[in-house]
Amino acid sequence: MADNADHIDGDDNEDVRAQQNLIKIKLKSSEGGIYECGLTAAKMSDLVKNMVESLGTDAVVTTEPIILGNEAVTDAALKKIIEWVEFHWDDPPVDHDFEDEKDRRNEELSHWDKQFIDVDDQALLFDVIAAANYMDIKGLVEVGAKHICSKIRGKSCQEVREMLKITNDFTAEEEDAIHKENAWIYAKD
Amino acid sequence: MTQQMKHKKILTITIDDSEDEVEDNVRQQTQMYAKNSMDRFGDDLCQLLLSYLLLEDRFRNECVSKQFQRTVFESVVDITLNEKLIRKAKQQKETLSQVLATIATNNQLFSTFGRLVTRIYCMSSLVKHSLSYCHRLSQLRAEQLSDVFDNTSGQLLVTNLKRFTIIYYSSESKGQLSEFVAQNQSLKSLVVIKPSKNAKNNQNLPEIYNQLSRLPQLRDLTLDLYLHNILLNDILRIIGLNCKQLQRLALILRPTYFKLNQTLDSLRLFCRLKRLHLAISRSVVSRQLLEPLKLCHRLTHLTLDIDEMSDKLLTDCDKHLPRLQYLSIKTNAITREDLDHISSLPALQMLVIENCSKSDDLSDNDFNYLLSRSLKLKNIEVIEQKVSKFYCRKNGQRIYSKNSMDRFSNNLCALLLSYLSLKERFVFQCVSKRFQRTVFRSVVDIDIDDELIRRVNKFKIPLFIIMNIICEKCPNIESIDFRSVGYSNQHILELFPTFRHKFPNLREIYCELLSNSDRWIQLLAPLITRISGELSSKKPSLIFCRRLSRLVAYHMSDVFSGRTTGFWPELLSIFVAQNQCLKCLNLFYITYKTKEDLRELCEQLSRLTQLRELSLKLVLIDGMNSLLPALKTLVIENQLSDSLRDNDLIVLLSSSPKLKTMEIRVNNEKKFYSKVKM
Structure with a gap:
């Protein structure tokens, strides 16, 4: 039917995306491990997307793997990232007309994402986040961010420092000054 | 894009050129020596490099090249004679070995060499009288204290x-x-x-x-x-x-x-x-x-x-x-x-x-x-x-x-912390200096209804003081939601223009019209993008708002001063002309008398090219919606249930290019029509 060109385009796009995801490209971690990933899924990373676009899809498929040189892209982190993009590549795109950025930010993570990001090894978790940030996968960074924020919610500064292994570079005096300044936020009901 | 690419290409070409030039120069200057050959170094540098060799290795490497021969011994300023070296020399029956052997065995020599000896590491008590010859001795290691005293005279052999x-x-x-x-x-x-x-x-x-x-x-x-x-x-x-x-x-x-x-x-x-x-x-x-x-x-x-x-x-x-x-x-x-x-x-x-x-x-x-x-x-x-x-x-x-959050850059840290609530940001700012720097950076909108502000408000801390604290911490605020400012706090909107400059990035205000609106609306109108709440009594204020993207009104006449009820196509035309950025319009009730009135209404509304969402309460007349080319969602509340046929609606749906969903409410029942994927 000719009634909605826009919509048919959308369907076509989805088909193309699905087709393209059958094409596998190789990604190489900073540790040297090489992993296969669907093209559409891999292109959720803006870094990979730009590389694929400047090299041409054919080149990427037939030649050397794409090297992800950042030290955070370890074998384990890359495996996790591929797991995530392979799960999420067919998510509907964000419609800015209707989905308020603020509402989206406040939305809770899906069950799958929660389980995915709940990694016991904090070093790996941070690798995944840093690597996703390096590869420019906004959705995955958001998942990491929401996870960290939900973990530190309601904790004291000291607990946060211990959990996230953050160095306290304030002197006791500086810290006291901030606490004094912020006394108003601790007002009891 | 293509321009960028071209530019890049040119750049790479020039870089290639310059590299070639440099290489040519290098080739001309150091024709004789390959970069990876030690021959390229001069004697001075060679000597310096070789000065870290052991004595034994110097002998071994003497015949590497003439340059080595020239330089390898130049840097020898002290010699350590140890048994291993002496033994080796002895095996070769070199003259050196004989000299060394004499030094080692014949303590008579101390009378001649003694002046030169400054350090003694190991000393046999049998030869201790030799110590008296060593006037310049400064370092000594001895088994017992009695070793430094003469056996017969009891005289001390070492001083200073x-x-x-x-x-x-x-x-x-x-x-x-x-x-x-x-x-x-x-x-x-x-x-x-x-x-x-x-x-x-x-x-x-x-x-x-x-x-x-x-x-x-x-x-x-x-x-x-x-x-x-x-x-x-x-x-x-x-x-x-x-x-x-x-x-x-x-x-x-x-x-x-x-x-x-x-x-x-x-x-x-x-x-x-x-x-x-x-x-x-x-x-x-x-x-x-x-x-x-x-x-x-x-x-x-x-x-x-x-x-x-x-x-x-x-x-x-x-x-x-x-x-x-x-x-x-x-x-x-x-x-x-x-x-x-x-x-x-x-x-x-x-x-x-x-x-x-x-x-x-x-x-x-x-x-x-x-x-x-x-x-x-x-x-x-x-x-x-x-x-x-x-x-x-x-x-x-x-x-x-790896497991410390300190590894992240400021930008990533700010991003990760952007999902915290305002109160949590205040609490966590003293986790570390980086937190302090980044935790407020991502605050772009403030809702006066925020749990934190509401709570503090209870303690009679003036709202503008809190606003001042917030604007100092959060320089990137783009939008403020004033909707929940009630009558008790409405002075904040009057005060706000005086400290608006503290929010340099502020672009949007979401508010209700209050009884003091006339006192601030002119100053804030350029920022107001959304208005909600009851309008009719304050409608004169609305005239200043030209950037509204969302308007919820009970009646069209609410939007215009002076008029009470009725349908006023000329006013609507003014409204449409002045609110071109409107994206969402929600009118609960529209009065019109004739089909022409409705057509006029639709025509006017269709000039709102940015409109994405429209909610009208009216009687459906065939083909009306084809006049709204950008419409994506339509809600129709219909009192005459038999006048609506599924067929009409499907035609309507297919004739509106962007319309995706229709919600038809008939006698409190909802019916949805949406475009089916083909």
Whole structure:
């Protein structure tokens, strides 16, 4: 039917995306491990997307793997990232007309994402986040961010420092000054 | 895009050119030598490079090239003759070997060479009279004190020594010690390795230390002590009071009791002490013993070799040892808590940890974490079962352990923290300086209805004070939601224009019209993008709002002053012209009399090209919606249930290019129509 060109385009796009995801490209971690990933899924990373676009899809498929040189892209982190993009590549795109950025930010993570990001090894978790940030996968960074924020919610500064292994570079005096300044936020009901 | 690409291409070409040029130049200048050949270096540099060879290797490499032959010996300024070298030379029956052999065996030679001898490391007591020829001797190592006295005359053979090491000391030589001390006032370094084999029976030991304290020039002292019948503290007091120049002190303590109940309190007297080595073997060290370490504020190097370390030893070490650069700990077990304390040492650069027996559960991460937290720490050496493991700061930068959030950049940190609520941001700003810098950066919208602001409001803290605090912390605020400002707080909107400049990025305000609207609406109107709430009584204010993207009104006449009810196409036309950025319009009730009125309404609304969402309460007339080309959602509340046929609606749906969903409400029942995927 000719009634909605826009919509048919959308369907076509989805088909193309699905087709393209059958094409596998190789990604190489900073540790040297090489992993296969669907093209559409891999292109959720803006870094990979730009590389694929400047090299041409054919080149990427037939030649050397794409090297992800950042030290955070370890074998384990890359495996996790591929797991995530392979799960999420067919998510509907964000419609800015209707989905308020603020509402989206406040939305809770899906069950799958929660389980995915709940990694016991904090070093790996941070690798995944840093690597996703390096590869420019906004959705995955958001998942990491929401996870960290939900973990530190309601904790004291000291607990946060211990959990996230953050160095306290304030002197006791500086810290006291901030606490004094912020006394108003601790007002009891 | 293509332009960019072109630009890039040109750039790469020029870079290629310049590289070629450089390479050509290099080729012309150093035609003869390949880059990777050592021939490219001149004699001076070659000599410098080879100056680090051992004597033996110099001989071995002499015939590498003529340049080597020229340069390899140039840098030899001192020779160490050791047995291995001599033995080798002997095998070849070289003349050198004969000379060396004579030196080694014929002590007569000392009468001629003696003037030149400045250091003696190993000395046979049979040849000690040769010492008297060595007038310039400054360093000596002897087995016993009696070795430096003539056997027959009892005369002291060495004077004005600078460095002296004595391996055994026995108290019988008390008189000799006194003379030695008197004749060697210049002594700067003294090592007493084992005070006496039978020190346990010795009552006179303190006397030795009395004598030692008469060496005012002493800079470096090593004492090996059996702590039997000795009050260590007394010894230290005597030495500390008298040897004011002492900078380095090594104490090897051998307690004879299992428990060591002494104190090192007198360490406070060693005001110039910079390096301390403390070894206590086979004993449980009481807390009091090590407590006085906290008095040595000038220490730069500290080595602790103790079996059991008290938990509290390193507590607050950053305050007591502000200059400590080097710390070496050899102990049974080191805990994470200890590492925490170590990380706070402000000047520490090198840390050596030797875990003698039980290897704790400390992992690579713990040490990397330690590196990342300390200000100046560059190297950590961890020795376990004689195998060393090194952790170093990379490229002079701080390295961060993988499981520490410190590893993230400011930008990523700001992004990760952007999902916190306003209150949490205030709480967490003192987690670290980076948190303080980044936690507020991502705040772009403020809702006066925020839980934090609401709560504080209860405590009668004026809202504008809170707004002031917030705007100082959050420079990036783009939108403020004032909807929940009630009548009690409506003055904030009147005040707001006066401190609006504190929100340099503010672009949007979401508000309700209040009874004082006329006093602020003109000033804030350029920022207002959304209005909600009841409009009719304040509609004169609306005229100033030209940037509205969302409007919810009960009746079209609410939007215009003066008019009460009815349909006014000319007004609608003005409204449409002035609100071109409207994206969402929600009108609860539209009055119109004729089909033409409705057509007019639709025509006007269709000029709102940005409109994405429209909610109207009206009677459906065929084909109306085809006039709204950008419409995506349509809600129709229909009172005449039989006038609506599915077919009409499907035609409507297919004739509106962007319409995706329709919601038809008939007698409180909802019916949805949406475009089906083809």
